[in-house]
Each structure stands twice: as C-alpha cells, then as structure tokens.
Amino acid sequence: MSEIRQDKTTGQWVIFATGRGKRPDQFEREQEGERQLQQHDPSCPFCAGNEGMLPPLVLEMPGKGGEGWATRVVPNKFPALTPKGDTVRSCDGIYVTMPGHGRHEVIIESPYHNEQIGTMSVDQIRIVIETYHRRFVDLMKEHGTMMVLIFRNHGARAGTSLIHPHSQVVVTGMVPNYIRWREGEGQRYFDAWGRCVYCDVIAFERRDRRRVLFENSSFLAVVPYAAEVPFEVWILPIEHQASFGQISDRAKQDLAAAMEDILGRLHRHFSDLNYNYVIVTSPQYRAREPQMHWYLQIRPRLTTRAGFEIGSGISINPSLPEEDAEVLNSLM
Amino acid sequence: MSEIRQDKTTGQWVIFATGRGKRPDQFEREQEGERQLQQHDPSCPFCAGNEGMLPPLVLEMPGKGGEGWATRVVPNKFPALTPKGDTVRSCDGIYVTMPGHGRHEVIIESPYHNEQIGTMSVDQIRIVIETYHRRFVDLMKEHGTMMVLIFRNHGARAGTSLIHPHSQVVVTGMVPNYIRWREGEGQRYFDAWGRCVYCDVIAFERRDRRRVLFENSSFLAVVPYAAEVPFEVWILPIEHQASFGQISDRAKQDLAAAMEDILGRLHRHFSDLNYNYVIVTSPQYRAREPQMHWYLQIRPRLTTRAGFEIGSGISINPSLPEEDAEVLNSLM
Numbered sequence: 001m002s003e004i005r006q007d008k009t010t011g012q013w014v015i016f017a018t019g020r021g022k023r024p025d026q027f028e029r030e031q032e033g034e035r036q037l038q039q040h041d042p043s044c045p046f047c048a049g050n051e052g053m054l055p056p057l058v059l060e061m062p063g064k065g066g067e068g069w070a071t072r073v074v075p076n077k078f079p080a081l082t083p084k085g086d087t088v089r090s091c092d093g094i095y096v097t098m099p100g101h102g103r104h105e106v107i108i109e110s111p112y113h114n115e116q117i118g119t120m121s122v123d124q125i126r127i128v129i130e131t132y133h134r135r136f137v138d139l140m141k142e143h144g145t146m147m148v149l150i151f152r153n154h155g156a157r158a159g160t161s162l163i164h165p166h167s168q169v170v171v172t173g174m175v176p177n178y179i180r181w182r183e184g185e186g187q188r189y190f191d192a193w194g195r196c197v198y199c200d201v202i203a204f205e206r207r208d209r210r211r212v213l214f215e216n217s218s219f220l221a222v223v224p225y226a227a228e229v230p231f232e233v234w235i236l237p238i239e240h241q242a243s244f245g246q247i248s249d250r251a252k253q254d255l256a257a258a259m260e261d262i263l264g265r266l267h268r269h270f271s272d273l274n275y276n277y278v279i280v281t282s283p284q285y286r287a288r289e290p291q292m293h294w295y296l297q298i299r300p301r302l303t304t305r306a307g308f309e310i311g312s313g314i315s316i317n318p319s320l321p322e323e324d325a326e327v328l329n330s331l332m
Numbered sequence: 333m334s335e336i337r338q339d340k341t342t343g344q345w346v347i348f349a350t351g352r353g354k355r356p357d358q359f360e361r362e363q364e365g366e367r368q369l370q371q372h373d374p375s376c377p378f379c380a381g382n383e384g385m386l387p388p389l390v391l392e393m394p395g396k397g398g399e400g401w402a403t404r405v406v407p408n409k410f411p412a413l414t415p416k417g418d419t420v421r422s423c424d425g426i427y428v429t430m431p432g433h434g435r436h437e438v439i440i441e442s443p444y445h446n447e448q449i450g451t452m453s454v455d456q457i458r459i460v461i462e463t464y465h466r467r468f469v470d471l472m473k474e475h476g477t478m479m480v481l482i483f484r485n486h487g488a489r490a491g492t493s494l495i496h497p498h499s500q501v502v503v504t505g506m507v508p509n510y511i512r513w514r515e516g517e518g519q520r521y522f523d524a525w526g527r528c529v530y531c532d533v534i535a536f537e538r539r540d541r542r543r544v545l546f547e548n549s550s551f552l553a554v555v556p557y558a559a560e561v562p563f564e565v566w567i568l569p570i571e572h573q574a575s576f577g578q579i580s581d582r583a584k585q586d587l588a589a590a591m592e593d594i595l596g597r598l599h600r601h602f603s604d605l606n607y608n609y610v611i612v613t614s615p616q617y618r619a620r621e622p623q624m625h626w627y628l629q630i631r632p633r634l635t636t637r638a639g640f641e642i643g644s645g646i647s648i649n650p651s652l653p654e655e656d657a658e659v660l661n662s663l664m
Contacts, residue, residue, distance in 0.1 A: 003652075007558035009529050011517050014558040015648045018655075080640070080648045094536045095557050151639025159638025170640055178645025181513060185343050197341050204426045225427050226339035226346040278643035299642055306491025307483025308412070308502055310631055311610035313510025316347045316412045320335075323350075 001084050002100025004174070005092075011177045015100060017080040037114035037163065045077075046164035048111035058105060059134060061127050070124070071131040072108040073169075079104035080170060087144045087173030103139065103171040107131055107150075108164065116154070116165045117259065118267025126256040132167070132279065133252065137245050139171050140284065147172045147179065147283045150244075155274030157301040175283045183282075183292060190291035198293030199240050201225075211325045214261045218254035221262050223325045228315035230302050231270075231324050233262050236295040243287035244279050244294045259296070262328075266300065269331045274301040333416050334432025336506070337424075343509045347432060349412040369446035369495065377409075378496035380443035390437060391466060393459050402456070403463040404440040405501075411436035412502060419476045419505030435471065435503040439463055439482075440496065448486070448497045449591065450599025458588035464499070464611065465584065469577050471503050472616065479504045479511065479615045482576075487606030489633040507615045515614075515624060522623035530625030531572050533557075543657045546593045550586035553594050555657045560647035562634050563602075563656050565594050568627040575619035576611050576626045591628070594660075598632065601663050606633040 002017040045053035048068065059073040081102030089098045109117065109128050117125065132150050139148045152167040153160035189197040205212055205222045213233060214221035221235045235258045237251060247255070266273050281294035309315055334349040377385035380400065391405040413434030421430045441449065441460050449457065464482050471480045484499040485492035521529040537544055537554045545565060546553035553567045567590045569583060579587070598605050613626035641647055 005558040007556065008521075008533055009517060010514055012558065012560075013646050014560055015646060016650075016652055017648055018650055018652060020648065020650045092557075093540055094532060147644065149640060149643050151643050153638045157636070159636035168639070170644075172644070172646070176644045176646045182342055185341060189340075200426060201340055208425055224339065225424075226337040226344065228344075228346055276639040276642050278639050280643060297642075304489070304491035305637065306485045307500070307608040307610050308481060310608055310629070311481050311483050311612060312479065312502075312504070312508045314345050314347060314504070314508045316349055316352065318348075318350055318352045320348055320350060 001082060002080060004081075004098045004100055004172075006096040008095055013174060013176055015080050017078075017100065020078045020080065039112045039114050041113045041164070044113055044162070044164050046072075046106075046108045046162065046166060047113050059131065061131055063111075064123075069111060070127045071110070073131060073135055074106050074108070076104040076106050076168065081172065087146075098174070101144065101173050103142075103169070105135065105169045107135070107167040107169065109167060110165050113164050116267070116272075117152070118154075118263045118273075120260065122253075122256045122260045125259050126253055128167070129247075129252045129255055129259075132169075133244070133247060135169050136279075136281075139169065140245055142171070144173045145171050145284060146175045148281075149278065151276060151278040153276050155272070155301065157274035158276045179283055183286070183289075186289075186291040186293075196240050196291050196293050198236060198295070202236055202238055210322045213265075213325060213328050214258050216254045216257055218251040219258040221258050223321040223328070225321060227317060227321045227324070229299055229317060230319040231266065231273075231300045231328065232321075233266075233298040233328075234295050235259065235262065235298070236293065240290070241294060242282045242289045242292040244281040245287060255296070262298065265328055265331050266298070269328070270300070275299060276301065333414060334412060336413075336430045336432055336504075338428040340427055345506060345508055347412050349410075349432065352410045352412065371444045371446050373445045373496070376445055376494070376496050378404075378438075378440045378494065378498060379445050391463065393463055395443075396455075401443060402459045403442070405463060405467055406438050406440070408436040408438050408500065413504065419478075430506070433476065433505050435474075435501070437467065437501045439467070439499040439501065441499060442497050445496050448599070448604075449484070450486075450595045450605075452592065454585075454588045454592045457591050458585055460499070461579075461584045461587055461591075464501075465576070465579060467501050468611075468613075471501065472577060474503070476505045477503050477616060478507045480613075481610065483608060483610040485608050487604070487633065489606035490608045511615055515618070515621075518621075518623040518625075528572050528623050528625050530568060530627070534568055534570055542654045545597075545657060545660055546590050548586045548589055550580075550583040551590040553590050555653040555660070557653060559649060559653045559656070561631055561649060562651040563598065563605075563632045563660065564653075565598075565630040565660075566627050567591065567594065567630070568625065572622070573626060574614045574621045574624040576613040577619060587628070594630065597660055597663050598630070601660070602632070607631060608633065 004013050004015050006013050040047050055075045060069050061071045063070045081100050081104050085099030085101040087101050089096050136148050149170045211222045219235050224234050277298045280297050282292045336345050336347050338345050372379050387407045392401050393403045395402045413432050413436050417431030417433040419433050421428050468480050481502045543554045556566050609630045612629050614624045
C-alpha cells in the first residue's frame with residue numbers, strides 16, 4: 001500500500017507510490033519503431049479482445065446500437081492509491097502521515113488503439129463524458145471520499161505511459177491545500193463582490209470576445225487572460241455550477257460539442273499535440289457553494305517548467321492569450 | 333517589454349515574455365551530433381574569448397591568483413523581465429495587469445564550456461555562491477525589488493537552452509501568492525508553537541538520521557520527509573536565518589562543501605542528471621522574520637508532472653525518501 005505524507009513546512013500532501021516505477025512504457029517502444037498505430041494492438045490490455053489482461057470491469061458503456069462497448073472503466077493496474085486502509089492520520093515523529101487510501105481507475109475511451117479524443121465525433125465524446133459523470137457521482141458517494149479528480153494525459157511529455165486512448169480518475173481521502181487555496185480566492189472575491197468570480201470572468205469574456213474560441217448554449221471556451229502555458233484553454237459552464245456532478249444531460253451534449261471543436265482544432269493544428277486536461281471541480285461538501293465553478297482545463301505541453309516556476313509559482317508564457325486565440329480561431 | 337497578468341480566479345501572476353520564443357536551443361543541436369563537449373565552443377557567448385557576443389558585464393569575479401575570470405554576470409539576452417517600466421498595476425477590463433518590470437540576469441559559472449557544478453571543486457563553487465550573494469544583496473537594495481530568485485536549470489528536461497554552465501537571477505516587483513502561501517504556513521506554525529518550522533524539521537532530522545545525507549558546522553542536507561520528486565534534496569542552514577542575504581563568509585564555504593558533496597554524488601550516480609535548484613528565501617521586508625528559513629532546494633527531473641499534479645497540486649513520488657537517502661549514502 002502506498003503512503004501519503006504531509007510536508008510540514010508547506011502543508012502539501014505527497015503520495016508515495018513505490019509500485020509505479022514498474023509501469024510499462026509503450027512510448028519508448030513506439031518511438032523506437034515509429035510505426036503507424038493500428039486499430040488493434042495484441043499486446044495492449046485496453047484493446048477489445050484483450051480482456052484477459054484486464055482487471056475486472058468497474059463499468060462498461062454499450063457501443064452504438066447496443067453492440068460491443070464504447071467505454072470501459074477498470075482499476076488502475078499500477079495504482080497511486082487503493083481502497084485498502086483508511087483516511088486516519090497519524091504521527092511519524094514530528095510529521096503527519098496517512099495510508100495511501102483512495103481509488104485510481106482508468107477510463108478506456110474507445111475499443112480502438114489508434115483513436116483519440118481529438119479525432120472523435122461529438123457522439124463518442126458524449127459517451128466519454130457520460131462515463132466520467134457516472135464515476136464522479138458514484139465515487140463522491142463513497143465513504144471517505146473528499147476529492148474526485150478526472151484527468152487525461154495525452155502523449156509522453158504529458159506523462160502518459162500507454163497509448164490506447166484513456167483518462168484517469170483518482171479519489172483521495174483528503175482535500176489538498178492547493179484546492180483550498182483556490183477556494184479561498186473564490187471566497188474572498190465572493191465576500192467582496194457578492195458574485196462568483198468565474199461567472200464574472202465568463203460575462204466579461206463574452207462581451208470582450210478577444211479570447212473566445214467557442215460558445216454554445218451551455219459552454220464557453222476561452223484562452224484564459226493569464227494562461228500559464230501557450231494555447232491553454234478553459235471550457236466553462238456558462239450557468240453557475242460548483243460541481244461537475246451537477247451537469248445536466250443537455251449540458252453533456254454541449255460539452256462534447258465544445259471538446260470536439262477545441263481538441264479537434266488543437267489536434268489538427270499541432271499534429272498530435274501533447275496535453276493534459278483536468279476537470280477542475282469542488283471537493284466533497286462544496287457542491288452547492290456560490291463561489292466555486294467547475295471547468296475543463298486543457299494544458300498543452302509546449303513549454304518546460306523550470307527553476308523559476310518551481311521557486312516562484314509564476315509561469316513564464318512566451319505567447320499572449322489574444323494571439324493564441326487568433327491563431328486557434330483561424331483554424332476552424 | 334513583457335507584461336505580467338494576474339489570474340482573477342487564483343490570484344496567480346503569469347509573465348508574458350513573447351520575445352523568449354526566439355531563444356537558441358543548443359540542446360537540439362548537441363543531441364543531433366552527440367559529440368563530446370569541448371572546453372571552448374566558438375559559437376557559445378558564455379565562453380572565454382567570445383566576449384563580443386555578450387552584453388556589457390554586470391559583475392566579474394577574478395580567477396585563481398587574479399588571473400582571468402572565474403564567474404561573470406550579464407543581463408539575459410532573452411529576458412523575461414527588464415528594468416523598463418514600473419511596478420504600477422492597472423486594470424485591463426476586470427483584470428489586473430502590470431508592466432514586465434524587473435531584471436533577468438545570467439550568472440556564468442565558469443569560463444569553460446564543458447564544466448558543471450557537479451564536477452567543480454569546493455573552491456570553484458564557493459566563488460559561484462559569492463557571485464550569487466553579491467547579486468542578491470545588490471538587487472535587493474534596488475527600488476521596486478520585491479523578490480530576488482536565484483535558480484539553476486541543468487539539462488534540457490530541466491528547461492535550459494544553453495549548455496555552458498550558468499545560473500539565473502530574476503527580480504520581480506511583486507511577491508507571488510505562492511510565496512505568501514508558504515509564508516502563511518510558517519506563520520501559523522510559529523504562532524502555534526513559537527518556533528520556526530524549518531528549525532524544528534532540522535532538529536528532528538538531525539536526531540532521526542534516516543534522511544540525512546551530509547552535515548557540517550553550518551549546513552544539513554536531507555531528502556525531505558515529503559519529497560515531491562525522487563532524490564529531491566534540501567540543503568538548509570542549521571542556524572535560523574530567514575534570508576540568503578544574511579549568509580556569512582564562513583557559511584558560504586560550508587555551503588560550497590555541501591553542494592560539492594551532494595551535486596557531485598548526483599552527477600556521478602545518474603550520469604549527468606537533469607535537475608533544477610532554487611534558493612528558496614524570504615522576499616523583501618521579511619529578512620528578519622522568525623518563522624522563515626532559507627534553503628537550497630534541488631529537484632532532479634526524473635518524473636513528469638501530469639494531469640493529477642496539475643489538478644490537485646499533489647505530486648506522486650515513486651520512491652521513498654528514506655530509500656533515496658540510503659541509495660545516495662551508498663555513493664560516497
């Protein structure tokens with residue numbers, strides 16, 4: 001079982017998951033041969049037909065017309081956290097430690113090895129979002145869950161070790177102080193202005209237009225005013241909503257349309273861009289707060305975090321959000 | 333001139349330095365040829381004899397016996413921040429922005445292209461530290477300086493674009509909220525316990541011994557209890573000291589000995605490890621605080637920050653600090 005330790009000087013939690021060093025690395029293998037990806041890879045545990053290599057399924061969503069499957073959820077074979085243990089903190093000398101309790105699941109986004117979100121149809125992405133939502137809602141109900149984080153790592157620079165299209169879900173038994181810090185900023189704004197800061201940002205961006213990439217009845221996609229990396233994109237629900245758990249069926253369809261548009265553009269413009277995306281959302285007990293607002297944050301990996309970023313927390317972005325938006329809007 | 337913008341939802345500042353996209357990238361060139369580095373590279377602006385390619389010197393430290401030079405400081409040719417403008421904030425719609433005012437300098441650590449900190453003698457490192465200290469003290473005195481950050485990026489994965497051994501100094505006209513957040517943690521601990529949390533950590537680690545790598549009369553080097561990355565090392569002054577500016581001449585020598593020991597071990601064990609190091613220290617006006625404590629933080633780049641880290645601020649470290657310390661202590 002892994003262990004979670006708190007840095008006494010910063011309050012930050014760190015997960016120690018020593019088994020993860022043994023993970024496979026398909027990327028190294030792929031780069032050697034640089035071969036074209038096939039629809040089916042006989043050695044890939046996520047490919048249809050290779051179920052024998054998979055742990056028991058947590059969830060499976062049926063394919064079109066009920067044939068086969070569209071998405072699957074399985075426990076991560078090299079989990080950072082596991083359901084063993086509990087969330088009880090204890091002392092280790094002067095430090096605070098807790099068991100590596102939580103969950104770590106993989107969402108297989110397609111039966112096909114060579115597919116990816118950037119080339120999927122709106123309907124396919126809609127099923128991926130549905131899968132995210134079902135796991136989010138169910139995992140939030142479990143005893144001890146404090147945070148459900150859904151994210152996607154695309155490409156070796158973004159930290160993935162497997163090529164088959166997939167996202168991940170991690171459940172933790174504590175709320176990281178990073179999330180509390182963001183909450184605190186929202187709280188101070190709300191207490192000063194009586195409004196959600198994200199709602200104000202959305203209203204301003206819709207008027208200003210310079211950083212808007214996409215809009216439909218439920219979502220707005222913008223390059224944020226203080227984007228930390230080139231071509232960062234936020235997809236925000238236009239109506240106030242603190243938790244991803246509250247997304248409606250109609251909004252799922254609209255989110256799929258926004259993702260198809262944005263991730264498709266990024267895919268076509270940058271020829272298989274490495275990126276991460278994260279569903280930034282409220283932790284447990286904060287789903288009804290008036291000052292929090294969930295969104296999908298997309299972070300292309302075109303720059304390197306170096307000493308200045310590590311020491312100051314300030315990013316150096318070589319490109320202006322308005323110019324990034326102009327570039328992305330020229331590629332429809 | 334660059335621009336600094338604040339994210340309205342998090343309060344984080346981001347530097348937009350659009351000229352930096354044009355930086356050279358020696359690493360790509362080197363990797364193509366994979367040739368052995370020579371002591372002198374005719375195309376390198378930092379090499380002795382190539383002064384014509386350099387901006388005017390800010391500082392030069394003499395070489396052994398007064399011959400030639402040991403270190404040099406020059407303005408960064410592709411600066412993230414420049415002395416132009418001021419630190420006055422203004423509104424950009426609903427957002428806060430300020431000019432990219434500050435400084436960005438390069439500390440050339442040696443006349444020789446193929447040298448590096450990991451192979452330098454204690455005496456050479458002592459001069460590098462002396463150079464850091466002179467710039468730190470002088471830059472802290474300048475009008476508008478709020479933070480002086482000294483850091484080193486070693487290797488392409490650590491974000492450097494030039495091979496010649498060098499560090500960087502960035503001066504900002506604002507204190508990032510990341511630093512304030514760390515200060516806040518120290519403040520809460522001090523208010524509760526009446527002691528500096530770093531002093532308590534040092535005292536505990538010296539008793540516990542499991543994570544100690546090196547100790548002399550002024551410095552302790554440990555793998556921190558909640559290290560975010562494998563083989564992270566902190567070199568901390570044993571006596572309480574809030575600011576790097578206060579380091580004594582004797583302590584400079586002791587820090588050089590600690591760095592020679594630790595960076596030498598990392599260099600020999602990992603064959604030219606990519607890493608960053610940062611002098612973590614108090615910002616302006618906080619040099620005498622009883623709850624802050626400066627240290628040198630070394631961060632090897634063996635892992636990749638992925639979606640989970642971006643979304644939660646929690647790192648997943650595949651190796652335990654005690655085990656890392658054991659490995660490093662087996663390589664004397």
